[in-house]
Structure formats: C-alpha cells, structure tokens
Amino acid sequence: MGIFGNIFNKSDDKSKKEEIKTTINWIPLTTISQIEEIKEKSTTKFVGVFKHSTRCVISRTVLKNFEQNFPESVNEQLDMYYLDLLNYRDVSNEVGYEFQVMHQSPQFLLIHNNIAVLHASHYDITQINLEKNLK
Template sequence: MDWKKIENVETVEDIIKESRDRAVLIFKHSTRCPISSMALDRLIRSWDHQDMGHVGIYYLDLIANRQISNSIANVFGVPHESPQVLLIKDGECFYDNSHMGINYGDLKERLETSTS
C-alpha cells in the first residue's frame, strides 16, 4: 500500500479537499499495540489495488502524533479509538470502525455503497 503519512494538522485539510474528488481512508495506528499491528497487517494483506486504487490512503502514527489524532476526532465527529479506520467523502466521515471491526470486506462494501 502506498500510504501518505499524516504528520501535521494541515494534512487533515488536504484530506478534506481530496475527499471531494474521491473517497479517503485514514488508518490510525498505535505502534505500541499488538491489536493495532494485527489490524494493520490484515488490512495490508487483504488490500487489492485493482478494487481500491481509487481510494486515497493515509496513515497516522498516533503515538507520535496524538494531537493530530485528537484533531481528526474533532473535525470528523468520531470518538478517538486505536486502531481505527475512517472513510471520508465530501469532507464527512461516513464510516468508522476500530479494533477487530476493521475489515477489508466491510470497507470495500461501504466504499461501493457510497459511490453508487
């Protein structure tokens, strides 16, 4: 996966702008949490570029960037969790999930539903 790293709050504004043209996925990852590592690994192993190449994908190391994680929670109106995925379209979070609820099939289905 070709992740774009979120390392400053300005990137959140870039995500909002990008989401007006295509769906964006944010993965908030705790580098200290084995569940987070497992969820990330499952997502990476399942990711199919043919099906999901139209999605912008962003990665946040929330241990190094907790302030940005808090900003994401505030901007998109979702409670902070870790690990967590958010799907953004037209500047709004239309789906989020965390822990073992992070599932490639669910993400793909939500994305298909949001663009139809």
C-alpha cells in the same frame, strides 16, 4: 546465535522474517494542516485514514491483516493515510474533532465529501469491505 537458538535451530537473522506485501500507497499523516488536504481530496474521491498505535499488539495485528487483505482494485478510488497516533497525538485528536469520531486505536475512517461515512475500530476494521463501500 545463542545456545537456545542452536538447540532449537532458530536464527537471530531478522531479515528472514516474512515481510508484508502491501499494495497500499500509504501517505504519512503527520501535520494538522494535512487534514484540510484530506477534506479537499474527499470532495473528488474517498480518503482512508488508518490510526495506528505502534505499541499495541492488537493494532499491529489489525494493521497487518488490513494490509494483507487490501484490495488492489481500490487504489485508484482511495487515498490512504497512515497516522502513528503515539508520535502525532495532536493530529489524531484533530482528526477526531474534524470528522466527529471518538478516538479509538486502532481505528479506520473512510471520508467522503468531508464526512466520515464509515469508521471502525479494533478487529471490526478487518470486517470492512472496501470494494463495496466505495460504490
């Protein structure tokens, strides 16, 4: 611990940071072929895609808020995919093309019957009522 840490009683121990508890069963979206899987699944249930920029403070804040407020009751109705768009930009581009949604970051798409029935970006994601939209 540095001198300023001692003076201000701060700790360098990152394990003491509050971990986000989430009920989301994230499925990593890393290949273009998974888009066909998403389309197929969307014929029997809703599929969510969260596109996240790991370098963006806004994206990190929105993701944290999304995870903290995710209603556990929708887990059975919804498969949730997580897309790190910096590492999988080609996949992100294909998601936009397949579901006709202009790229934003962060961005959430709700897909049903091969159509993006809802999409939101930036802080608008935090306003989505998933329970209402899955009915």
